[in-house]
Amino acid sequence: MGNYKIKPNKLKGEVKIPPSKSMAHRAVICASLSNGRSIIKNIDFSDDIVATIEGMQAFGAKINKKHKCVEIEGIFSENNLVKMKENREIDCNESGSTLRFLVPIGNLFEGENHFIGRGNLGKRPLDIFYEIFDKQNIEYTYKEKELDLRVKGKLKPDVFSIRGDVSSQFITGLMFILPLLDGDSKINITTELQSKGYIDLTIDVMKDFGVEIINNNYKEFIIKGNQNYIEREYKVEGDYSQGAFFLCADAIGNEVISLDLKENSLQGDMETIDILKRMGTKFKRVHSAIGGKAKELTGTVIDAKGCPDVIPILSVVACLSKGKTEIINAERLRIKECDRLKAIKEELSKLGGIIEERENGLIIEGIEEFKGGVEVWSHKDHRIAMMLAIASTRCKNTIVLKDYECVSKSYPHFFEDFKSLGGIIDEWNMG
Structure with missing residues (x-):
């Protein structure tokens, strides 16, 4: 070094x-989950953002990196001819956002998702997701103190009770996927919610891509199912x-x-x-x-x-x-x-x-x-x-x-x- x-x-x-790394993560994910072609402008290709881009590519998004921008053909676009692999490896590098945002997204699809990473990422707690997996009979295995997580199974609409004092990233990860499920869901926050600004950011970016979430004073979030992310041109601040x-x-x-x-x-x-x-x-x-x-x-x-x-x-x-x-x-x-x-x-x-x-x-x-x-x-x-x-x-x-x-x-x-x-x-x- x-x-x-x-x-x-x-x-x-x-x-x-x-450009905002937090907003870039969210915009890339929303565009990748859309049914059309989006352009995300003003992006720096830091290690964390590259990890999220490559993760969404593993799920089937077609993403072309250009100077300071990306062109994204969404996973659900008719023009996207990329065939997603049955078993996928997602390298999160050292990005906690990539890991906690993409773990729930993987539960949209059939097959196994294998999450790997490096540095201290494997030490970051994922118990909130494990509790959800246990409740919904989703298969998973992991190793202690290193990131080697395998998950297999599709998430179902539900009422999710989540602590708000661990990391808002868990809540954001669920917010990305729940609007796409065939049924309504609710996220109940069981403690005081920390990092409210990051949740505001998630809801705002999702709204820009056509998906609505109802925020009841940060104590519960009501999420209608069967929504669709729409393609758009977006500039990261x-x-x-x-x-x-x-x-x-x-x-x-x-x-x-x-x-x-x-x-x-x-x-x-x-x-x-x-x-x-x-x-x-x-x-x-x-x-x-x-x-x-x-x-x-x-x-x-x-x-x-x-x-x-x-x-x-x-x-x-x-x-x-x-x-x-x-x-x-x-x-x-x-x-x-x-x-x-x-x-x-x-x-x-x-x-x-x-x-x-x-x-x-x-x-x-x-x-x-x-x-x-x-x-x-x-x-x-x-x-x-x-x-x-x-x-x-x-x-x-x-x-x-x-x-x-x-x-x-x-x-x-x-x-x-x-x-x-x-x-x-x-x-x-x-x-």
Whole structure:
């Protein structure tokens, strides 16, 4: 794996934020389940999106990748002559979204679906699906702590009772398939629903493709059967999960204008702006361009329930804010690409951060600036790698970032953008 030597330097300029990975997953799936031909524009072919594209191809969608877009002939299109295999292998790579979205979709079809992956993906819980499979007599086998899941059987309309505090991805996965079944279904949420923004996003994208879901105050979702996804042309908006890195860069003293961030977006990670405002950042927006400045940052309480993916970079801001910041309800960060709470504590502490790790969060005491002058490690996690790159802009001394290539999972061109804004990086041979 590669290593970068990053010299502290202020970032300045404009950056086009990549398209939303969350929306791209959903648009590719909806178009693939349609009975016609769709064009999805503004797509980055990150590792996660490629995993979803190849998964839907395994189910019979005909997908042609072009520059920044895909053409999709839906599985149920009369013009789709692709013959689906009886037994299918779906390689989810390290994408939790791909896995949890596509497991239920596989239950639309006859034959066996074999889900594989790598990294920590096999450690992510799938018990919610296993309970459904047991109830509906769907055959499945799996291995502990690695992704080797085989599923055979078709899902039937039903009332599904699901916890809302594990991952909204289970709910989204069911939402994709239930409208296509021959009968009505209902999803009852048995606990408080976390990550409501992701469910809003799912319902909104599905509506764009002609499928309706009734949301009763996030406590139950009523889904009529025998609906059809319709083909359409769709443009993916900019990604607040990736934009958060540059919004936070602004908060700690850089001068970046982030482009393509929709003002009235339904993305849950748009909460980054509200959190940074509470900490003292003032933003100026012109349509989809936004930049911010902070005279003085102060600590706050950050609830990770609705925005777990932006906690790493918000932790950088917390380290450079006066007083104490408490990050709560963040236990899900332990089952991401790495144990992110542990990784944040370890790596930012190397830079001089004062961080206490708790079971479900972090306590961070503010400092003036990071020291640098050390080697830090991405933990092979894209969000930790990008977190450390942004932190370098407020270091006294150069850092060496180990295993930087993992950014390809979600933001393949991150370091190109970083350099275009003034970031100073060089390949570094550890030997």
